[in-house]
Amino acid sequence: MILPNNAEITGIKVKLSEIEKKFSDIWKNTTGDGRDKAVVKASTLNLIITINDKNQYLNTLNLIPEVTFHNPCRIIMILINPELDTERITSYISAFCQPPRQDGVQLCSELITLETGNAGINHLPGILLPLLLPDLPVFLWSPNNLFLNNFKSQDFHKNIERVILYSPETIDSIDELYKMAGYVINASETSKISDMTWARLTGWREAVARFFDFQEREQYLNNISKISIEHFSKAVSTHAYLMAGWIASRLDWTPVNSPDNKRHHFIFTGPSGNQIDLFIKKAPSDKNDQCLSKVEIQSLVQNRIITFSAVQAKNNIIKTIIKDQNSEPVYNYIQNAQPDNARLLCYELDFIKKDTIYIEAVEKIWQIFNENKRETVEIY
Amino acid sequence: MEDKSNENPLRQGMRLIRTPQPCTLIIFGATGDLTRRKLIPSLFSLYNQSLLPQNFNIIAFARRPKTTEEFRRDMADGLKEFSEFQIDKNPGLDRFLSLIHYHRGDFTQIETHEKLKKFLQKLEDKKDGQRNRLHYLATPPSQYDSIIKNLGTAQLARNENGWTRIIIEKPFGRDLQSALELNKITGDVFTEDQIYRIDHYLGKETVQNILVFRFANGIFEPIWNRRYIDHVQITVAENIGVEGRGRFFEETGILRDIVQNHMLQLLSLFAMEPPSAFDANAVRDEKVKVLKAISPLSRQYIKNNVVRGQYAAGSLMAKSLSGYLQEEGIPDNSITETYVAMKLFIDNWRWASVPFYLRAGKRLPKRVTEIAIYFKDAPLQIFGDVTEGEIPANVLTLKIQPDEGISLKFDSKVPGPGGNIRPVNMDFRYGTSFGESPPDAYERLLLDAMIGDSTLFTRSDENEKAWELLTPILHYWQNNKNRVPQYNIGSWGPKEADDLLNKENRAWRRL
Numbered sequence: 079m080i081l082p083n084n085a086e087i088t089g090i091k092v093k094l095s096e097i098e099k100k101f102s103d104i105w106k107n108t109t110g111d112g113r114d115k116a117v118v119k120a121s122t123l124n125l126i127i128t129i130n131d132k133n134q135y136l137n138t139l140n141l142i143p144e145v146t147f148h149n150p151c152r153i154i155m156i157l158i159n160p161e162l163d164t165e166r167i168t169s170y171i172s173a174f175c176q177p178p179r180q181d182g183v184q185l186c187s188e189l190i191t192l193e194t195g196n197a198g199i200n201h202l203p204g205i206l207l208p209l210l211l212p213d214l215p216v217f218l219w220s221p222n223n224l225f226l227n228n229f230k231s232q233d234f235h236k237n238i239e240r241v242i243l244y245s246p247e248t249i250d251s252i253d254e255l256y257k258m259a260g261y262v263i264n265a266s267e268t269s270k271i272s273d274m275t276w277a278r279l280t281g282w283r284e285a286v287a288r289f290f291d292f293q294e295r296e297q298y299l300n301n302i303s304k305i306s307i308e309h310f311s312k313a314v315s316t317h318a319y320l321m322a323g324w325i326a327s328r329l330d331w332t333p334v335n336s337p338d339n340k341r342h343h344f345i346f347t348g349p350s351g352n353q354i355d356l357f358i359k360k361a362p363s364d365k366n367d368q369c370l371s372k373v374e375i376q377s378l379v380q381n382r383i384i385t386f387s388a389v390q391a392k393n394n395i396i397k398t399i400i401k402d403q404n405s406e407p408v409y410n411y412i413q414n415a416q417p418d419n420a421r422l423l424c425y426e427l428d429f430i431k432k433d434t435i436y437i438e439a440v441e442k443i444w445q446i447f448n449e450n451k452r453e454t455v456e457i458y
Numbered sequence: 459m460e461d462k463s464n465e466n467p468l469r470q471g472m473r474l475i476r477t478p479q480p481c482t483l484i485i486f487g488a489t490g491d492l493t494r495r496k497l498i499p500s501l502f503s504l505y506n507q508s509l510l511p512q513n514f515n516i517i518a519f520a521r522r523p524k525t526t527e528e529f530r531r532d533m534a535d536g537l538k539e540f541s542e543f544q545i546d547k548n549p550g551l552d553r554f555l556s557l558i559h560y561h562r563g564d565f566t567q568i569e570t571h572e573k574l575k576k577f578l579q580k581l582e583d584k585k586d587g588q589r590n591r592l593h594y595l596a597t598p599p600s601q602y603d604s605i606i607k608n609l610g611t612a613q614l615a616r617n618e619n620g621w622t623r624i625i626i627e628k629p630f631g632r633d634l635q636s637a638l639e640l641n642k643i644t645g646d647v648f649t650e651d652q653i654y655r656i657d658h659y660l661g662k663e664t665v666q667n668i669l670v671f672r673f674a675n676g677i678f679e680p681i682w683n684r685r686y687i688d689h690v691q692i693t694v695a696e697n698i699g700v701e702g703r704g705r706f707f708e709e710t711g712i713l714r715d716i717v718q719n720h721m722l723q724l725l726s727l728f729a730m731e732p733p734s735a736f737d738a739n740a741v742r743d744e745k746v747k748v749l750k751a752i753s754p755l756s757r758q759y760i761k762n763n764v765v766r767g768q769y770a771a772g773s774l775m776a777k778s779l780s781g782y783l784q785e786e787g788i789p790d791n792s793i794t795e796t797y798v799a800m801k802l803f804i805d806n807w808r809w810a811s812v813p814f815y816l817r818a819g820k821r822l823p824k825r826v827t828e829i830a831i832y833f834k835d836a837p838l839q840i841f842g843d844v845t846e847g848e849i850p851a852n853v854l855t856l857k858i859q860p861d862e863g864i865s866l867k868f869d870s871k872v873p874g875p876g877g878n879i880r881p882v883n884m885d886f887r888y889g890t891s892f893g894e895s896p897p898d899a900y901e902r903l904l905l906d907a908m909i910g911d912s913t914l915f916t917r918s919d920e921n922e923k924a925w926e927l928l929t930p931i932l933h934y935w936q937n938n939k940n941r942v943p944q945y946n947i948g949s950w951g952p953k954e955a956d957d958l959l960n961k962e963n964r965a966w967r968r969l
Contacts, residue, residue: 122891150891183889284477287468299467328467395512409588411512413477435471 087157087191088139089172094205100171101188119173120150120185123427124216126206126238130158134221137419144420146174146187149427152211155191156202162195167205169193203234215239215430218269219423235268242426244274247369249314252341252447258316259444263437270432274422275316276439281414282321282370285388285396288410289375298377298384299329302354308361308372317369318358323439323446326356333442333449344446390414478908480513481590481620482578486565486605487597488518488529492627494536496658497596498558500900502541505554509905513588515581516558519574521565529560542898565597566604571612578614589620592907599629603643610647625654625907628719629710630916633932634925641918654907655916659720661899663888664862666914668727668829669741671856671864679732681833682808688851689813691830691967692724695822695950697774700796704787711794713766713928716818719916720827722749722924724858725814728829729804738913742920749923751806760934765943765954767797769821772947779821779947793935793942796820799955800931817955817966821947827858830967841879850881853967862896863887 092100105119125145129135135157142153170193175186190209192202210216216237221244243262249255265271290299307322309315322344326333331346331354338344346354361371375386384402391397396412417425483501485493504510518529534555538545545551561577563570582589593609595602609615609624616622626644631637644653659665672678681687694716700707707715726745733740755764771781782788782796797819804814833852841849853867864886872878888896906914943952950956950966959965 120891148892179889185889280472283468283472287466287472290466290468296465325468328470394508410479413508413512415508433471 087135087170087193089170089189089191091168091170094167094169097169097171097190097209104171104173118183118185120187121152121211121214122149123151123214124210125149125151125153125427126216126218127153127155128158128218128220129155129222130160131222138221141420141423142174142187142189143176145423145427146185147176148424150185150187151214151427152188152209153190154206154209155189156206157191157193158196158199159193160196162193163197164195165197165201167192167194167198167201206234207237210237217242217427219426220244221274221419238269239430240426241265241269241271242274242423243271245276245316247275247278247316248311249316252314255314255316255319256444256447259440259447262440263444266432266437266440270430271437272426272429272433273436274419274426276320276433276436277422277426278369278416279317279320279324281396281412282317282373282388283324285398285412285414286321286325286373286375286386288398288412289386289388289400297379298386300348300350301352301377301379302329302348302375303352303378304355304357304374304376306357306359306372306374307370308359309370310361310363311369312360315358315369319443319446320439321370321373322356322358323442324435326446327438327442328435331442333446335449341450344450388412477509478511478514478905478910479590479620480511480588481592481908482515482517482581483592483594483904483908484517484519484574484578485594485596486519487595487601488560489520489522489524489532490596492596493518494533495540496898496900497594497904498533498536499541500898500904502537502543502551502554503897503901504905505557506543506548506550511908514557517561517574517578517581518558519561519563519565521562523562524560526558526560530555530558533558542895565601565608568608568611571608571614575612575614589617589622591617591620591622593622593624595624595626599627599631599640602626602640606643606647615647615652621652621910622648623652623654623907623910624648625656625903628655628657629714630655630719630921631925632710632714634922634929637922637925641922645918650918651912653918654903654912655918655921656903656907657719657723657916658899658903659723659858660914660916661901661903662858663896663902664856664858665724665727668724668856669736672728673732684808684810684812686833687812688832688834689815689964690728690832691815691817692721692728692828693830693967693969694721694724694818694827695825695969696820697822697825699769699779699821700782700785700788702786704785707796708788708792708794712796712798712818712820713931717798717800717816718924718928721816721818722927723916724827724829725802725816726920728856729809729814731808736913738911738915739917741913742917746917746920746923747806748804749920749927751804751809752927753803753805755927755930757930757934760931763958764800764931764934765798765952765958766795766935767799767819767945767952767955768792768794768942769796769819769947770944772821772949774821774823774948781944781947782820793939795935795942797822797945797951797955799951799958801958813962815959815964815966817951819945819951822950823948824969825860826969828969829856829858831855832964841877849879855967861887862889 090100127138129138138155170191172189173186174189175184178184192205194202217240218238219242245258249258262271290296305322305325307318309318311318326346330349334345334347336343336345342357342359344356346356348354363371371390373388377384382403384400387399389397389399394413394415396414398410398412400408485497501510501516534545534551537551559581561574563573578591591614595605597605614622631640672682726748729748730744731747733744768782771784772779783790783792799815799817802814802816803811831854833854835849835851839849849869850867855865857863857865866884867881868884869879870882872880903914906912943954945952956966
């Protein structure tokens, strides 16, 4: 059995139509006369989580205390069990309470779990919408991207403020990555999309951006001739391509066809017609838990080569080095602590607006592959 | 090098909290209470959140003979008492403490600054040679002059291989004249963009939220003016007394200690026009305009609209407490105020004729800081029979501390056939909407200063305008040796303060 049996699902089993009444009873009993009046139901948002795997269910349950600590909310967890040959939806409710604070107040969040088989997916929008707390933002977290495949209801989409994906950090083939980029671009037309894999790149983006915070360096930014991105992934690194897509989209580079059949070398044209060579390759060392090992940017200004390197160092540090042949190297360091999934999710829940920078980076990846197409792939 | 990060296309949409460049923080007067209670715990918190830069050093500069080891032990003890983090089993504690280096010396001697320079360079050379430096003056203000001049003479005010900034703790002067002199001394050595005048109130989340509340929400700004607002009350109340700082307080008084900085900052954030952008100069330009628009205070105006007071012996929370004049170090004939209340007007299009009532005091019933906005009554009371015309005004309260949040008082029908009307409160509390507690103000401000963002720091013209406004009160009080009105400990101030509002058919909010 892929999903936990009923006994393993957290909460009290209740009829769908009685969810609100049962919650209301719980809160009345908790805060009513003679009870501890310091218990407070708190909600700042609605969080829908879609999963279809037993381990993921348990892992997700483990995240909930931290997520609700930082963002008291109503969580609606949807378990789609492909082995359940039914469209019936079973519902459970429970509450997550934080330890009492110094002032004696104890904040609690609500968890609703809905379990169904694939056949029940079409019913979900009609069930979810009434369960959302009014006037609070709705986030959908789809750690295994079930969202992309399953929730096609427009009514549902327009009620979601933000969809948080967790795209695979390693993808088996370039064409899979191309396909995923297509998915995200399509989905972004109806929803605001963000991606925890993208969020994990933030430290690297900061390191690269910081090279060009000073006016004196602008000329180097405009005269980049070569970029090399090294990663630890054994197959196709989503991080490396997102990094490339991000730089190319921000600097308005246009991909052109590259003769490299292995697709490790890509060519762009800059706004002033200059050529930029991009190399994506595996790092020489073994894979560790970091996404990238190095990003190196070369600029050619007045016959001088300036190299900007960001290198993964020990203790979650990215070391940056600026080498100019006419002066001493300049070093800098960026903390790149990789937060756990709970912190990363909390971080994503702080933002509501559309992450256009991410979408434009993905669009650039799509353009790169479109320009360097070697075979036909279906775009969804 | 000039920071042009706003123009960097790679910066667009960056969501990371920026971490500063490698730098060294030099704390002058490091053996004082501020370092142990606030600065080191805040830096430790930043360290635990990975927000301090790599290759970061702290130089603790003070007169007392101590070794680095001794100083680190003192700071470890301080962290046990004042840090929000568990200290005993914190694996990062030793590493954090290893960033601290004690440097002994007399601030008035140029030689000690020369030694400091060598010490700094040695430390920096060990760690990649970056020369980014942040001086923090945590000394009594009387030492600012010699420290700043010596920093200039020792060429520690700027260098070719990095940035240099200076944080100056309040008070920035004792009156307009001394503020001008201090700004002159500082300005001779540092440029304005190097100077960070710290008022920790601006680092409080709730203070920053005044701007978000006003300018991110469409519903409040249209009513934020004289058409809808009857008056505004700003309160900064403390239940503590001078707490062993009698001599310092005797020289200062509540007007200098609280009103000149914290309260005028609150007032200007509350009343300012929308800035063109949320950047340091745009925000501060608007704040200065508010201070410039406050009507100057004549002697007659001060006599009628400014009240001072001193707490008299009494009891608070079942504890008998001495009056101000009985506190250690306070002369019997002291006229230093422990309480002040005043009415101000901002003469601009938005606020003309709206009174702003300010009150601040020690040994009041509770510790509370808030801005209460009283709205005008509905144009016609159609529920006259049931209310006898006594419908309380709508009040919007921005609670700065301790119950951080926003509350709106409005009138509602009491359930039942009678049709009675009673005021009810609608509350937003940070604690229940955001699980985590807000960071200490110093954390935010230290980080901003290291990054180079001066939005939450006071600019010289702001400081001068604030002194220009209040110096006439100081002069009036100096020349008026009458007995200062007394108020009972645990009361909300002297009778004269109540009269200030009562004569206009208003009353202070009971907190």
